[in-house]
Amino acid sequence: MDYFLQLTVSGFVLGSIYALVALGFVLIYKSSDAINFAQGEFLLIGTYVALTLVSAYHIPFLAAFILTLIFSAALGLLVERVVLRPFIGEPILSMIMATLGLSSLLGGIANVFWGTDTQVFPQVFPENPLTLGKIMVSPVYVWSLVIVFVLLGVFSLFFKYSRMGIAMRSSADDQQAALSMGISVKKVFAVTWAIAAMVSSVGGVLLANINGVNSSLASIGLKVLPVAILGGLDSIPGAIIGGFIIGILESLAGGYIDPLVGGGVKEVLPFVVLVLILMVKPYGLFGKREIERV
Amino acid sequence: MLHLNNVEVMYDRVILVLKGMSLHVPEGKIVTLLGSNGAGKTSTLRAISGLLKSENGQVTDGYIEFQGKRLDASDPEGAVKQGIFQVMEGRRVFEHLTVEENLLAGAHTRTDRRNLKSDIQAVYQYFPKLEMLRQRTAGYLSGGEQQMLAIGRALMAKPKLMLLDEPSLGLAPLLVKEIFSIIKKINQVEGTTILVVEQNANLALSIADFGYIMENGRIVMEGSVETLVSNQDVREFYLGLSDLGKRSYRDVKHYKRRKRWLA
Numbered sequence: 211m212d213y214f215l216q217l218t219v220s221g222f223v224l225g226s227i228y229a230l231v232a233l234g235f236v237l238i239y240k241s242s243d244a245i246n247f248a249q250g251e252f253l254l255i256g257t258y259v260a261l262t263l264v265s266a267y268h269i270p271f272l273a274a275f276i277l278t279l280i281f282s283a284a285l286g287l288l289v290e291r292v293v294l295r296p297f298i299g300e301p302i303l304s305m306i307m308a309t310l311g312l313s314s315l316l317g318g319i320a321n322v323f324w325g326t327d328t329q330v331f332p333q334v335f336p337e338n339p340l341t342l343g344k345i346m347v348s349p350v351y352v353w354s355l356v357i358v359f360v361l362l363g364v365f366s367l368f369f370k371y372s373r374m375g376i377a378m379r380s381s382a383d384d385q386q387a388a389l390s391m392g393i394s395v396k397k398v399f400a401v402t403w404a405i406a407a408m409v410s411s412v413g414g415v416l417l418a419n420i421n422g423v424n425s426s427l428a429s430i431g432l433k434v435l436p437v438a439i440l441g442g443l444d445s446i447p448g449a450i451i452g453g454f455i456i457g458i459l460e461s462l463a464g465g466y467i468d469p470l471v472g473g474g475v476k477e478v479l480p481f482v483v484l485v486l487i488l489m490v491k492p493y494g495l496f497g498k499r500e501i502e503r504v
Numbered sequence: 505m506l507h508l509n510n511v512e513v514m515y516d517r518v519i520l521v522l523k524g525m526s527l528h529v530p531e532g533k534i535v536t537l538l539g540s541n542g543a544g545k546t547s548t549l550r551a552i553s554g555l556l557k558s559e560n561g562q563v564t565d566g567y568i569e570f571q572g573k574r575l576d577a578s579d580p581e582g583a584v585k586q587g588i589f590q591v592m593e594g595r596r597v598f599e600h601l602t603v604e605e606n607l608l609a610g611a612h613t614r615t616d617r618r619n620l621k622s623d624i625q626a627v628y629q630y631f632p633k634l635e636m637l638r639q640r641t642a643g644y645l646s647g648g649e650q651q652m653l654a655i656g657r658a659l660m661a662k663p664k665l666m667l668l669d670e671p672s673l674g675l676a677p678l679l680v681k682e683i684f685s686i687i688k689k690i691n692q693v694e695g696t697t698i699l700v701v702e703q704n705a706n707l708a709l710s711i712a713d714f715g716y717i718m719e720n721g722r723i724v725m726e727g728s729v730e731t732l733v734s735n736q737d738v739r740e741f742y743l744g745l746s747d748l749g750k751r752s753y754r755d756v757k758h759y760k761r762r763k764r765w766l767a
Contacts, residue, residue: 299558373608373612373617376601376605376608376609376612377609377612379598379600379601379605380598380601380606380609380612382600383598383599383600383601384596384598384599385558386555386558386592386596387592387596387597387598388598388609389555389558389580389581390553390555390580390584390589390590390592390596391584391609391610391612391613391657391661392580392581392583392584392585392589392612392613392661393581393609393612394581
């Protein structure tokens with residue numbers, strides 16, 4: 211039972227990070243119907259920047275974290291302006307291909323600057339594990355959870371109430387009509403990409419604190435895709451719940467099944483679950499159905 | 505207030521839809537633009553509000569002036585900021601947003617955001633039904649309610665000139681009457697200048713001060729509502745009225761009369 215709880219807790223934390231990165235996918239899909247295959251590379255570069263700031267320049271973690279957020283936002287804006295804006299009005303497939311190219315490019319840049327070796331993130335959070343009842347939780351996990359929940363909360367409030375948030379949801383609904391309100395769809399796109407880059411880099415930094423950094427971190431981007439699809443590609447609550455489901459399943463599979471079959475189930479399971487759920491709910495768990503008035 | 509001078513609009517660089525369109529909307533009045541399908545009414549509105557570009561269209565000749573300033577026909581944001589707001593054909597509410605969020609989206613370009621609450625209340629004054637539905641998802645509203653929301657959303661931007669594209673589309677006759685009377689009221693109370701495009705000529709002429717009739721991308725007739733309503737051709741082609749009762753096909757001169765307009 212303790213083992214189960216232990217696995218569930220670490221799955222929960224992992225899931226919260228997935229949820230955060232999936233949020234980036236969902237935002238971009240909602241605003242432009244495109245899937246961003248470079249999400250993982252945003253994560254990678256953000257993480258390396260944070261790592262460099264902390265270990266090479268000895269900037270305190272909190273300040274480095276904020277600088278990383280700013281850098282990621284700028285990176286998102288730049289990418290949107292240079293790579294994606296020319297694709298507005300072009301077929302969606304072209305845009306998706308562009309993100310695929312972007313992912314190779316950014317991945318290459320990361321390798322050139324930071325190499326491919328695994329690097330350890332300097333100790334930021336205290337090492338002594340906290341005991342909650344019978345299970346031990348490392349402070350990194352607790353802090354990750356706190357950070358993720360704060361960010362998710364901030365973003366939900368932003369989408370629900372802020373002027374820009376409403377504009378973003380409007381243009382996701384009907385771009386032409388949004389234009390006629392005087393909403394600048396270009397600005398909406400730019401903000402979307404900035405947020406997507408920011409949430410990925412936060413996810414990356416947290417994962418790096420748990421597992422260390424190397425270029426395979428970018429594959430999280432691919433792993434989070436089933437999370438987003440599972441929840442329904444256009445649903446923010448869906449992305450969050452999908453993140454938790456996949457995180458916990460993965461952790462449980464890693465703990466119980468992997469030792470029996472010699473490993474590997476952990477990596478496959480998200481995709482198996484995805485296929486099963488899509489068979490029953492083709493729009494994903496919370497995907498938006500087209501509203502049709504009868 | 506608004507002048508269109510010899511405006512030409514082309515889609516995809518080949519399809520010429522407006523062929524030298526000229527129109528004048530005086531301040532504080534309701535002007536209606538009538539015409540059959542494909543005459544270029546919606547294109548005219550798009551040229552004014554800057555929504556041409558997203559449909560691959562452009563103004564190739566002539567110019568549009570609003571309050572003495574040239575308008576750039578490819579800049580909807582600028583148009584809204586200068587006080588021109590188009591209520592698009594087919595209502596186009598944001599389906600997954602609530603009624604109130606739709607209204608807030610309409611106020612996107614407003615800088616005096618402190619007054620938004622009272623402005624939302626003002627919209628509910630015009631459309632009491634919307635207040636009961638304020639937290640409802642707009643996609644599930646009835647057609648009439650959506651049209652009210654679309655107009656309410658436009659009010660939130662406090663426009664000087666409101667462009668209405670077929671507000672009667674797909675609505676029951678009683679509802680259409682209600683909506684048109686509210687449009688008239690908005691014009692009188694808020695002083696908003698209104699340019700309304702309609703197929704329902706009867707109704708449009710009943711609230712307008714001035715009318716234009718379009719065919720094939722240009723104006724073929726214009727005048728005050730009184731002169732239009734008393735015009736033989738308008739009565740016959742647009743209002744479906746005939747003074748002569750039933751006529752035999754031999755006497756029908758539609759063809760020639762239409763010809764004369766087009767020349």
